[in-house]
Amino acid sequence: MKFLCVDCDEQMQFAERQEPGDGTFAAAFRCPGCGRSVALLANPFETRLVSSLGVKIGGRTLDAQPLEQVRATVRGREDAFVDDGNREAGSGERPTPAWSPDAKERLARVPGFVRGMVKRIYADYAAERGIAEITPAVMDRARSELGLEEM
Amino acid sequence: MSFRTYRDVTGPDASRVLDQVGAQRARVRDRLATVRRVVAVMSGKGGVGKSFVTAALARLGAARWLERVGVLDADLRSPTVARLLGAAGPLRVTDAGVHPAVGAAGVRVISTEFLLETGRPLAWREPEAEQFVWRGTLEVGVLREFLGDVWWGDLELLLVDLPPGADGVADLRDLVPEMTGALGVTIPTDEARQSVARALRAATEAGIRLLGIIENMAGYQCGECGRPGPLFPGDAGPALAAEFGVPLLARIPFLAGAHEPVFEADAQARVFEVLG
Structure with missing residues (x-):
């Protein structure tokens, strides 16, 4: 288009x-x-x-995540995936961003089926932009910029 | 007012949709670079024991190739092969991808069985209206990600257990153009023969190589005395093999209480001969 x-x-x-x-x-x-x-x-x-x-x-601005479309679209069970802890924190050599209490609370409301992947995406987004702390405002911006409509 | 054509406007499409689709295909191709054979197990008809046969073939393959066998359950709405192989979630996700569950004989398995609540159907998140428009596309997306995002590792054989019907095999061919071929599963009846023939015809028209036919429930074998007896009328297995010019690989009797079909030694030899 x-x-x-x-x-x-x-x-x-x-x-x-x-x-x-x-x-x-x-x-x-x-x-x-x-x-x-x-x-x-x-x-x-x-x-x-x-x-x-x-x-x-x-x-697309970030690399595709494993089973990205499946996790974003299927109504799946909460315990379907175990995301590697280091993986959730973000990729690469950059410092791992911190999570504000409000952002943590919001993340906890994300269905478990997709939560690990979403956490990783926000962490990568923040790290790439040198954002030290992930807040709800950062999450909103990432959703909008990255096209996370289904997440 | 006159407009230029899409191609006349030479700047890139801002979304680079074609590039994104190309990247999806490349992801599948790269992932399957370490998989030597991709074989579909198909049948036009439900209830012929296709998943049962798939599980047995996977066990046979795992014994021959030292566990380097995977099963992709493409029957997204009615997954069964994972249970038949005793594979269970949760699925571990690392930077390498989603790790398949490991079932009997070390077979690596991916299935919607691991994703859905027990007893719940495959369902999609909002919007719920008019789902028929995009449901098929989403299902192909699941198949694509099962192929491309699962860490299969080095495999000698990846069996794809297709749902009943003729559509799935063409979707698989689109995603894996270099797939090895397809095995057809039937029961002896004429109804099954007609149905399976349609699916096999669809496969050949999609350019897929048919490797052979397996007739399941070809009579029954008494669990006590071992004597064979008739179960269904018909000879769909040999008839389909003749019609499509492929070998009849096995005629498997129903054995009460059996957890998996038994492939006799000569049937095993034929199966491995066509798999190469």
């Missing part, structure tokens, strides 16, 4: 993605010529249709 600025005849560039509420998925595109922005709004049904392909609208 490409967006074309009709006035400039230029391809618009992906700018950002958001979940403004009620299951809506929004992706903004900006014309590099005139600066005009447009937003693509998808209802939950349309969003699922695309995500069922296992692709991310706006592109």
Whole structure:
């Protein structure tokens, strides 16, 4: 899918993605010529249709996690997976970010079927950006930027 | 107002969807690089004992190849092969991938059996409306991730236990173009023959090599005296083998109380001959 600025005849560039509420998925595109922005709004049904392909609208920024689509879409049992402790903390040589009490509480509400993977994704997101502490605000930003609609 | 075509606008699609799909396929290809044979076990008809046969083949393979055998249960909605092999979760996740459960004879197993609450059907998270539109795509996604995200390690044989019907084998072929082939499982009846023939035809039309036919429940064997007797009318096994020009690998009698079908020595030899 490409967006074309009709006035400039230029391809618009992906700018950002958001979940403004009620299951809506929004992706903004900006014309590099005139600066005009447009937003693509998808209802939950349309969003699922695309995500069922296992692709991310706006592109993928982090590596795929093992059984990522399965864990994000199946109603699974709480104890289906045992995520390696070191793995959950994040990957690479970067310092492991800390979790604020509020963020820990929010993470605890994530279904066990997907929790270990979600924890890893947030940790990687924070570490890559040099964020020392993961807070609910950081989690919101990561959800929006990484396309974690189902998680 | 006139528009250029999609290809005329030469900048990349912001989502790079094709690249993402290509990466998914590469993930499967890379993962299976250490798997020597990928063989589908299929039948057009349910209730023929396909999973039962799959489990027995896996045990045979594990004995021959020192446990380097895996089973992927592609019957996502009605998984049974994991229990037949005594494999259980939870599944360990490391940077190498999701580690399969290990069942009887060291067979590595992945199945939705490990993911679902006992007695609960396969169900998807929201939205619940109009699920028929994307359910099939999600199921292929599960199959793709079972192939590409499970740490199979070095395997001589990966058996894929397909659900009844003709669709699954073509999906598997799309994901694993270099798959070794498919084994057809039937029972003797003419109804089974018709149904299995349709599925095998779908497989050949998808370019899949048929390796042979296994007829299950070909009579029964008395558990006490060992004498054989008739169970179902028909000769679907030999008939399908002749129709498709493939070997009849085994005719397995029903044995009351048996936990797995028995492959006689000559049947075992035929199976390993076609597997190579």
